[in-house]
Amino acid sequence: xxxxxxxxxxxxxxxxxxxxxxxxxxxxxxxxxxxxxxxxxxxxxxxxxxxxxxxxxxxxxxxxxxxxxxxxxxxxxxxxxxxxxxxxxxxxxxxxxxxxxxxxxxxxxxxxxxxxxxxxxxxxxxxxxxxxxxxxxxxxxxxxxxxxxxxxxxxxxxxxxxxxxxxxxxxxxxxxxxxxxxxxxxxxxxxxxxxxxxxxxxxxxxxxxxxxxxxxxxxxxxxxxxxxxxxxxxxxxxxxxxxxxxxxxxxxxxxxxxxxxxxxxxxxxxxxxxxxxxxxxxxx
Amino acid sequence: xxxxxxxxxxxxxxxxxxxxxxxxxxxxxxxxxxxxxxxxxxxxxxxxxxxxxxxxxxxxxxxxxxxxxxxxxxxxxxxxxxxxxxxxxxxxxxxxxxxxxxxxxxxxx
Numbered sequence: 446x447x448x449x450x451x452x453x454x455x456x457x458x459x460x461x462x463x464x465x466x467x468x469x470x471x472x473x474x475x476x477x478x479x480x481x482x483x484x485x486x487x488x489x490x491x492x493x494x495x496x497x498x499x500x501x502x503x504x505x506x507x508x509x510x511x512x513x514x515x516x517x518x519x520x521x522x523x524x525x526x527x528x529x530x531x532x533x534x535x536x537x538x539x540x541x542x543x544x545x546x547x548x549x550x551x552x553x554x555x556x557x558x559x560x561x562x563x564x565x566x567x568x569x570x571x572x573x574x575x576x577x578x579x580x581x582x583x584x585x586x587x588x589x590x591x592x593x594x595x596x597x598x599x600x601x602x603x604x605x606x607x608x609x610x611x612x613x614x615x616x617x618x619x620x621x622x623x624x625x626x627x628x629x630x631x632x633x634x635x636x637x638x639x640x641x642x643x644x645x646x647x648x649x650x651x652x653x654x655x656x657x658x659x660x661x662x663x664x665x666x667x668x669x670x671x672x673x674x675x676x677x678x679x680x681x682x683x684x685x686x687x688x689x690x691x692x693x694x695x696x697x698x699x700x701x702x703x704x705x706x707x708x709x710x711x712x713x714x715x716x717x718x719x720x721x722x723x724x725x726x727x728x729x
Numbered sequence: 730x731x732x733x734x735x736x737x738x739x740x741x742x743x744x745x746x747x748x749x750x751x752x753x754x755x756x757x758x759x760x761x762x763x764x765x766x767x768x769x770x771x772x773x774x775x776x777x778x779x780x781x782x783x784x785x786x787x788x789x790x791x792x793x794x795x796x797x798x799x800x801x802x803x804x805x806x807x808x809x810x811x812x813x814x815x816x817x818x819x820x821x822x823x824x825x826x827x828x829x830x831x832x833x834x835x836x837x838x
C-alpha cells in the first residue's frame with residue numbers, strides 16, 4: 446500500500462513539475478488545440494472576431510455595423526496625430542520609423558535593457574516625453590486613436606510575439622500566464638474561467654469570446670464605452686479592457702501599463718501568435 | 730435560600746443592566762481605532778500579493794468600505810464605522826487567502 450501511495454505521489458509531483466516548466470511554445474500549442482477542438486468549424490483567423498465567430502445572429506449584426514464602422518473617424522484622428530509634428534519639429538515617425546504599417550506588429554516585446562515588457566502605448570508616451578511633449582492618458586482618447594490608426598495600417602499582418610530565452614523574460618511571461626489563470630475578486634473568477642471554460646456562453650446579454658484571438662483587434666470601439674462618454678468616443682486600449690474585466694469580477698483593477706497588465710499582455714498576445722491583426726475592432 | 734435567591738436576582742439585574750447599557754463613545758472609539766489598524770494591515774497584506782478586492786478602498790468603487798468607515802468615525806458614528814471595518818477586514822482577509830490559494834494557478838482546459 447505504502448509503495449502504491451509513494452508511486453502515486455511521485456507521479457503527481459512529476460505531473461505538477463512538468464506543468465510548471467512547460468515552455469511558451471508548449472503552452473501555445475495546448476491553448477490553440479483546445480479551441481480548435483472545441484470549435485472545429487472556425488478558421489484560425491476568425492477567432493480574432495471574438496463572439497462574432499461563435500454566433501450567427503451576432504455575426505450578422507456585427508457585419509452590418511462594419512459597413513459603416515464607428516471607429517472610422519478615430520482612425521482618421523489617429524492618422525492626424527501621426528502626421529502632426531511635435532514642437533521640436535520631429536514626429537512619431539522619428540521614434541517608430543516612417544512606415545506606420547510596420548509598427549503595431551512589433552508589440553508587445555521584451556526589452557532586455559530595461560528588463561521589462563514594452564507595449565505600443567508605453568512607447569507612444571515615451572516618444573512624446575523624449576520629445577518634450579505631454580504624454581497621453583493611458584486608456585482612451587488620443588492614445589487609442591493613434592493605436593487604432595497603427596492597427597488599421599497593420600491589418601492582415603500576423604501577430605508574432607517573441608519570448609526570448611532569457612530568465613527574466615520567461616518570468617514576465619509566467620507572471621502573465623499566472624494572471625490569466627488565477628481566480629481573483631469577490632466573484633472568484635479568472636480570465637480563463639470566462640474565456641477558456643465558457644466561451645460561447647452568455648453573461649447577461651453578452652456572449653463570451655475565446656481567449657484565442659482576443660488581442661488582435663485592440664484598440665477597440667465599444668458601444669458600451671461610447672454610450673458612457675460625453676463625446677461618444679468609444680475607443681479604448683487593451684489595458685482599459687483588462688481593468689474593466691477585473692472590476693467586473695470585483696477585484697481591484699491594476700493601473701493601465703502596470704507591470705501586471707504588461708506581463709498579461711505579453712502572455713495573452715503570444716497566445717494569439719499567427720493570427721492576423723484586425724484592429725481596430727468593434728464590440729458591444 | 731433567601732440569600733441565594735437575592736444574590737441570583739442581583740446577578741441577573743447586573744447582567745441585564747450591562748446588556749442594555751449602550752457602550753460609551755469612548756470605548757467605541759477605542760474599538761474603532763484597533764479595528765481600523767487591523768483592517769489597514771489586512772488590506773496592505775492583500776494588496777502585497779495582488780489580492781485586493783474592488784470595494785475595499787478603490788477610488789471608483791461605490792462602496793469603499795475602508796474610507797467610508799473613516800468618514801463615519803469622523804462624523805462620530807462609530808457603530809457604522811465598526812460595521813464597515815468588519816466588512817473591509819473580511820474582504821481583505823478573503824482576498825489574501827484567495828491569492829495564496831491561487832499561487833500555483835496555471836493552464837486548465
